[in-house]
Amino acid sequence: MTTADSTTGDRIAADRIAADRIAADRIAADRAASTPPVRDQSAKRRWVGQSIRRVEDPKFLRGRGGYIADRITPGTLHAAVLRSPHPHARITGFDVAAAQAAPGVHAVITGAQAAELCDPMPDFGPDPTKHTWRCLAAEKVRYVGEGVAVVVADSRYLAEDALELIEVGYEPLPPVTDPERALDAGAPLVHEALESNCAYERSFDFGDVDRDFAEADLVITDQLRWHRSGGQPLETVGAIADYDPGTGGFVIETNTLSFTSYLFMVAGALKVPFNRLDMRPAPAGGSFGSKLFANKPAIIAAMCARATGRKVAYIEDRVDNISNCDHHGSDRLYDVELAVMRDGTMRSIKIDTIDDYGAYIQFGVGHHGNALAQVTGPYTIGSVRYRVRAALTNKNQQGAYRGFGSEVNNWMLEQMVDKAARELDLDPAAIRRKNFIRQFPHYIPTGNVYDSGDYDKVLDKALELADYDHWRAEQKRLREQGRYIGIGLISAQERSVFSATEFWFWFDEPAAPVTSTPESVSLKVDATGGITAILYSCAFWGNSPETMVAQFVAEEFDCDPYDVSVVYHGSGDGLPATGPGGSRTTVMLAGAVEGAAGKIKAKARRAAAHLLEIGEDDLEWADGGFGVRGDPERRKTLGEIAIMLHLFKHSFPADMESGLDESQVYDHPWTTMPSADRKDLGVFYPFMGHACHIPVVEVDIETGAVTFLHYAAVHDCGTLVNPRSLAGHIVGGTAQGIGTALYEEFVYDTDGQLLTSSYLDYLIPTAMEVPELAIGHVETPSPYTPHGVKGGGEGGRMMAPAAINTAVNDALAPLGVRLTELPMTPERILTALRAAGKKG
Amino acid sequence: MTAISVTVNGRPHTAQVEPRRLLVDFLREDLGLVGTHIGCEHGVCGTCTVLLDGHSIRSCITLAVQADGAEISTVEGLASGAELHPLQDEFSEKQGLQCGYCTPGMLMRAREILAQNPDPSPAEVREAIASNLCRCTGYQFIIEAVLGAAERMRAGKETAA
């Protein structure tokens, strides 16, 4: 290199450094500007933080829950869907004459006919015109269980009888079931129009990955496999639809009502104007993500209602739900490299993942957005390379399952940390502490922020609760007896409140760069002072939105939470609402209630000032009313103000409207746009919880059975609204995580047949598979939310698979065996033991 | 059609039913007792559990005709008017329910458990409720609720139901 070149080189380098600094300064300035104000969270709370009995319970305890199937009125017709027995086939024709003539049948609609009656399903995927998804398959079927026709009859019994009379001509096509083979050139195409089974591929670099890897002492590598499981709530998805030929519109009751602002897509599928569609929520018997925007049953029911002129109910049965729910969980292969220093510092991570999305891709690769929200876990890892390929195969498509793809990342990352600890001969707790983030707010390489946290405190508490030293001693003692005990330890994140940007920051030129995911609450104070809170989505999934709202309202107005009436309105007369998902409900309802309550109090203050003939600034809120500062005897309760506002218009200034009702459409309080070059995805999941799980397991190396000896779980999701409720979610989520880790898998064989189409083969943990959990709470409030709350409903499931995998590996470490595939069935454990020559 | 006579929650009913009609559908649709829920329709999850002559059965794999002459108890018969049964009250107190869908079946099974063993250990309760799946709670608070109810019922506070 000549002197001239080096000068140029130096100048280029200097320019680059300067440019980087300018960019960094700008990023820092943008971040400072977009950070919400820090709140004073020190106020004493009366209702928030109390483990009160849930206000929802009385109706459920009496069997009066009002679930969707309970709402079917006499005279309603019933629909049943004919499902494809083939994983991949062209549909050549139908003979429905016998079915149409069968007793009690009102209509038979084939997929081809449905394609005329309805437009394609709402689809947030990369290329909906090419991976077109319909409520019933039209020209070809793409997975076993895909619906090809629907019968409407007087009863479900008669509808199913008629299904058996339908003859369908199929021309089988070779199925593609292996996601890696699906990406090979020449693989059978799930969607010919896509010309590939790769629906999406991109590699992102956040930070300086190459430099961090070059400077590392050691690179830990591994390949991991997470097979698909799913929420499988005990209640399936269902809808009751009524068509009004006068208005050309629909009223649909359903146990899945979310993203009301996006329901124009459902109206579009039904070919009706959006303002002629009213979807009304019924409480859901569980969801865990699988009732998130699950509109296919609603669209099928509505289509049938219009075709028959009658009210029609379509309630999935269990096989419908397992095979055709459109909500299977993540199904990933990982190739990972973790760059570490000898002292345990983790510098960088390269993640290459193939995700088997099944035959459609309704939410795009949003599951990886959930991963990127917390991809580096609780650690100061400085850079990330993330390559994702979405493979299409002949299986039911993915949807949402508690964690929505972030729980998989937690698992992958923690297995890598575990492997690093073993290779560096570091204690699992020590390596984690070496890398914990301790300054907040902390921006991770992807651009998302962690608002607050205290990871040492959570780990300390978990170690204590787990009686860690005792179990290490037990492990040693029992190993000498030939028993294999393992202790798992993981520290991981549980993000809450997603932003709409994670639907589209995958694309440089997104078709719809949406930014709204609001939640709304209306508060009404009636003439007696009674308060009603109105929610606008299917907020009840088993989380406790009514209790939470009642506690928030009680906190605001000093009333009894059991005196608050909580009701749900549908989309037709409702405000925008998104519904549960990404653990957002607590924060979003808190914000909406705070906003509406603030407006109520502002109007009430003005009214009170008028009634008390004093300035508004001389009044203060206390004990359920406004009183004169320094003269508390002069006061008006909310009830006294309300009755005046409702009935005595002339007592107030001309511009004051009667009544005391206010609403708040609460938008995401902290979200920013991604950078154009996508090196910074912006803030999209800022309220970051954290947990540590320490399970103790015994592995029977003769049978591959895994049993729990102990299980400690400590979670930190900010201020707890109802600690007992959150504890319930921790246990329940952990139970599902146990299922994912050891028992549950949707298994398709190489011919594309679904082997786990019922609960005989899809194995859900009973009380005997779930241990008693020792639960600890840590509350590091968010500085940015009302009361400092964060979401936490998904947390248990986001931790347990990772923790249990590390526990099993800890048990088998002396045998040189390490499991990297979930679920860790007896078959997989015995196979690994045999391979290591360690069969019992 | 076949004639059946069943007593449900103490009230006698006669009906003509198709032999194939499942007991759960008879209860829900013919009698309007929608508290008993359908989870799997193949006898695995226990959501549909009711008591037949005091014994728990899975009503999704029982034909209505098989209940002819029997006394059925469902969740609707548990409370005494406004007063909840100790089991129901304990489920609320201990938060032994979240979505509530498995709850009626779980309550009826719990009734049987405590009738057979009024003073069970936590381990015994855990094993006994393994017959009923719950997807929400992870079972821990259900066990606490059943143990709490057992204690109250031993103290003689069971309501007549």
Next chain:
Amino acid sequence: MKPPPFDYAAPTTLDEAIGLLAEHADAEARVLAGGQSLIPMMNFRLAKPGYLVDLRRVAGLAGIRREGDTLIIGAMTRMAEVERSPEVAVAAPLLTEAVGLVAHVPVRNSGTVGGSLAHADPAAELPAVALALDAELVAAGPGGTRTIPAGEFFTGSYGTALAPEEILTEVRLPVWPGGHAFIEFSRIHANFAVVAVAALVDTDGDRIRRACVALAGVGPTPVRAHSAERALLGASGDADALREAIRAAAELATADLSPAGDLHASAETRLTLAQVYLRRALELAVSRARNER
């Protein structure tokens, strides 16, 4: 998942029931006992009998009685009753232990002994018990009553020697009061067994005088582990010696097996589990036999 239509009767006598089965043979008439296996299959529409003969009202088909060295259990006896029966606990504790592993209490409240035997699920517990005990199954048909040894009763996967118009009326179990063990490996508590072992041993001091062992889940029907039984005959010695004899017997028996694999366990894993459970069952049976002396 609603069952397909069928005609139905609930006769009050056995002769009437047999007559109905014969009369409606063309409609694929079947017996309805507890329905715990049949009705789920009908809900899946995998079984579509056109006629069901419900035995719930037929007198004389339920009950437990002992006649000398034989325990006689009526086919319609509910499994819950067997589970609770002090007579069974004394005369055939193997059965008590096995029946407690059949699914869950609610299923056992409705399910019957005869129903389970006649359904002949390859992984079911009661067929293995019947085979281990060399039970006799009594069937009544249009031509009269006959006794079928357990070894001839189970003919294949869900297949028995019963003719379409025959009804199983009772099972006769030789009394075997001690030295028993019924254990099974299932993936989820009380779920169907991947592999199950029914082991019976009779000891005379330190010596094994007789052993009868049957396995379920390793073939289309339950199988007797005759090679293990022969190997154990006369085995004697201290605990270590017996443990070694059992280990060798289990290995021998497994060599005779060729199970099929499925999504829950490959053939190789089933063999592994069979061997492990054979060993564990025999160890438990022997320790119980010796404790009772």
